[in-house]
Amino acid sequence: MIDQMVTERNWAGNYGYQAPRIAHPASMAELQDLVAGTGKVRALGSRHSFNDIADTAGTLVVLDRLDAGISVDPQNMTVTVSGGTRYGTLAAELHRQGFALHNLASLPHISVAGAVATATHGSGDGNGNLATAVAELELVTADGTVVTARRGDADFDGMVVGLGALGIVSRLTLDIEPSFEIAQSVFEGLDWEQVLESFDDVTSAAYSVSLFTDWSGPTVGQAWLKDRTDHTALPAGLQEFFAGTPATQARHPLPGVSGSNCTQQLGVPGPWSDRLAHFRMEFTPSQGDELQSEYLIPREHAVDALRTMRNLSDIVTPLLLVGEIRTIAADQLWLSPNYGRDGIGLHFTWRQDEPAVTAILPLLEAELAPFGARPHWGKLFHGDAAAIAPLYPRFADFTALAGRLDPAGKFRNAFLDRTVFGR
Structure with a gap:
């Protein structure tokens, strides 16, 4: 060791x-x-x-010295992997063997266990977050005992998005499917009013859709459409997407940043492992010196929430590098921000001015509160347990589960005390 x-x-x-x-x-x-x-x-x-x-x-x-142990079970269509393995490593090996995950987050650099524990997600109307692929997990509990939980077990849905409160997740088994190809296209300058009037048509246009905006002005900066070539494909040579026009070179979500470290665009088909994430594994993702927040909102409130954000542009835009809008399917994982509801994610990539960002988060959360906004667990937010608990029907069940698996609070920390256990 x-x-x-x-x-x-x-x-x-x-x-x-x-x-x-x-x-x-x-x-x-x-x-x-x-x-x-x-x-x-x-x-x-x-x-x-x-x-x-x-x-x-x-x-x-840190589990980086444990063998990744990537083991595919083609009969059950699952893969088992060490919790510390990065998604980019797992994706490359799965593709090599002819298999795929249902989705990836924007960054392939993140660890499997960490992403699952916080319900990190990609995009797509029919795609659940990354935790929804978990079929089984292995957990080292407070006394060193290894506990295995499988989909269908009584507490499984509470253990998957566990926030690290239940133990150390050492291995996970994930659902897989046959490998597929993605063609990624970027459109620029979409008309905001057209997007709001036809939001469902926008987000259903491809397997995964992301909209990038700074919330100001009459247009959405970029739409990234990741289209599966084995499903209904976008029309070849599409010249307009809700008044947006095709990008003629690789784009980065952040204005003025080269698209060279982003995954292949321009409609060129290629492996899911090289297209579903926004950024290439071999490059530093996004900008690096940035802050992030994100709020997950029920799908039925999507348009109203987007209009609210546009009305907050004078406050939000000066601190923003870029915002991203994604869609995520509902699930039944107790502390998943998409528990029981299809939703949209409102993501904020902030300039690295933490005092200024922290100062506006209470206002931002108050404006989004009527829509039942749930914060992403791994990003900056203001709300404490008193504010968060009412947003989750199984919140009390989770705290009871944590009490049973970790009665002495070995895995608790200041974050959990503040946002979950209310201390």
């Missing part, structure tokens, strides 16, 4: 981890012994959270 003193910051650089120790166990036995013999402990993934969700007053555990 490798131990080190913590000098780590998160990917964006806005948060420095306070834990005095980071451990890198090299085997399951080492992981079990570490968890059993340690006071406070948390798993640390790819550090792509923007708050203190992954921190602890004790030991941070």
Whole structure:
């Protein structure tokens, strides 16, 4: 096992981890012994959270020395993988073997366990978040015992989006399907009023659709359409999409940034593993020195929420690098922001001015509150447990589950105390 003193910051650089120790166990036995013999402990993934969700007053555990152990079961159409493996690594190996995941987040750099635990997602009207692919998970609990939970088990739906509160997720088994190809096209300058009047038509135009905007002006900056070539495809040579015109070169979501580190565009078909994410695995994703927030809103409130955001442009746009609008299908995972409802994600990539961003979050959340907005667990938000609990019908069931699996609170931290347990 490798131990080190913590000098780590998160990917964006806005948060420095306070834990005095980071451990890198090299085997399951080492992981079990570490968890059993340690006071406070948390798993640390790819550090792509923007708050203190992954921190602890004790030991941070990184699973990067565990074998990825990518094992495909073609009969059951599943793949089993170590929780610390990055999605880009998993996607490349699955494609090599002729298989696919149903979706990817915008970044392939994130760890499987971390993304699942926070219900991180891609886009697509019919696509659930990444956690919905979990068929089984393996959890190291407070005394070092390994617990396995499978889809259909009594507490499974509460354990998948677990926020790290239940134990260290060491392995996951995910649903897979035959590999497929994606053709990604970007359209620029969509008319906002046309988008609002025909929002369902916009988001259903491809397998995965993302809209990028700064919320100001009469047009949506970009629409990224990821179209499966084995499904109904966009018409070849489409010259207009809700008054938007095709990009003639690779685009980046952020204005003025080269599209060279983004996945292949211009309608060129290619593997799902190289198209479903926005950014290439081999490059630094997005801008790097940025902050992020996101709120998930029921689909029936989509247009009203979008109009509300446009009315907040004077406040939001000066702090914004870019905003993104995505769609996500409903699920039954207790703490998933899409529990029980199809939804849209309103994503904010902020300039790295945390005091200014933090100052406007209460206003932003108050304006979105009438729509039942649930914050993304891994990003910046203001609400505490008192505000969040009423948004989740199974919230009390989750806290009871955490009490049973971790009665001494070994996996709890300041983030969980503030946003879940209300301390």
